[in-house]
Amino acid sequence: GPGHSHWNYADQMAWTSDFHSCGGASQSPINIQLSETIFDPSLRPFLLSGFDVPEDEKLKLKNNGHTVVLDLPDNLLIHNGLPQEYRAAQLHFHWGSRGAPGSEHSVDGKRYSGEIHVVHYSTEYSTIQEAMTQPGGLAVLGAFLEAGSEENPTYEHFLTYLPQVSNEGQDTEVPGFNISGLLPGRMERYYRYNGSLTTPPCFQSVNWTIFNDTIKLSERQISMLEDTLHRDDEEILQLNFRNAQHMHGRIILANFR
Numbered sequence: 001g002p003g004h005s006h007w008n009y010a011d012q013m014a015w016t017s018d019f020h021s022c023g024g025a026s027q028s029p030i031n032i033q034l035s036e037t038i039f040d041p042s043l044r045p046f047l048l049s050g051f052d053v054p055e056d057e058k059l060k061l062k063n064n065g066h067t068v069v070l071d072l073p074d075n076l077l078i079h080n081g082l083p084q085e086y087r088a089a090q091l092h093f094h095w096g097s098r099g100a101p102g103s104e105h106s107v108d109g110k111r112y113s114g115e116i117h118v119v120h121y122s123t124e125y126s127t128i129q130e131a132m133t134q135p136g137g138l139a140v141l142g143a144f145l146e147a148g149s150e151e152n153p154t155y156e157h158f159l160t161y162l163p164q165v166s167n168e169g170q171d172t173e174v175p176g177f178n179i180s181g182l183l184p185g186r187m188e189r190y191y192r193y194n195g196s197l198t199t200p201p202c203f204q205s206v207n208w209t210i211f212n213d214t215i216k217l218s219e220r221q222i223s224m225l226e227d228t229l230h231r232d233d234e235e236i237l238q239l240n241f242r243n244a245q246h247m248h249g250r251i252i253l254a255n256f257r
């Protein structure tokens with residue numbers, strides 16, 4: 001969108017000069033210091049509905065020069081694990097380079113190979129553009145990607161299309177599949193804190209959920225994400241993560257001990 005494209009990950013300190021929210025006191029991502037988390041058993045498991053998208057429904061996959069985004073239909077809803085109902089809008093990823101991890105959040109200083117973000121907006125608003133300017137207007141579900149021994153069959157559903165969107169601005173259509181299969185097998189355990197978009201305009205409107213369980217991909221699948229996408233000037237698109245931001249007194253809740 002307008003004003004989004006001239007910033008980059010190499011010069012993150014410059015973001016605040018154009019987008020003043022990026023210098024706010026509730027910014028994301030953060031390092032989750034386990035000793036600082038506070039147990040909150042009232043945080044319930046999520047109820048997802050509409051996430052099993054039929055294959056005759058086509059989803060747009062786009063390389064926007066900063067990440068690869070899968071647009072989602074407007075009937076994917078989440079309940080329970082959040083104070084109100086939220087509607088899914090899109091999902092995208094953050095990754096590293098060969099041998100360098102690229103998750104945005106970290107746990108006790110450990111950065112993972114990558115991170116998926118499923119972006120939702122509160123159903124009290126009719127558009128994400130309106131919701132993202134309101135406190136609690138957005139809810140992002142985040143989970144860590146790490147290399148395991150097995151191929152992840154659900155990730156294959158869109159990884160095979162990455163070569164078709166290898167350059168910035170390219171998009172393609174992907175047949176629908178079970179989107180919940182892109183999240184960890186177990187979703188009961190998670191961290192919760194109030195933060196922001198991790199990209200300009202950095203609005204501080206995000207209710208963040210970071211799952212305790214990770215997502216296992218094969219080495220080959222992780223490498224697909226790291227080695228396939230490029231930005232406008234033919235530069236490889238890698239290490240697209242923002243540095244950890246200060247807590248400024250914020251607390252991190254965990255619904256498990």
Ligand SMILES: NS(=O)(=O)c1c(F)c(F)c(SCCc2ccc(C(=O)O)cc2)c(F)c1NC1CCCCCCC1
Nearest residue numbers: 001004064066067092117119128132140196197198199
């Ligand atoms: N981690 S995150 O959720 O903050 C996030 C990022 F870190 C991101 F890096 C991104 S992509 C950068 C923003 C952008 C640029 C171009 C276009 C386009 O040409 O269509 C669209 C978006 C990105 F899209 C998002 N999520 C978006 C934030 C942008 C504005 C709200 C729309 C949904 C959430």
Ligand SMILES: [Zn+2]
Nearest residue numbers: 092094117198
């Ligand atoms: Zn993101």
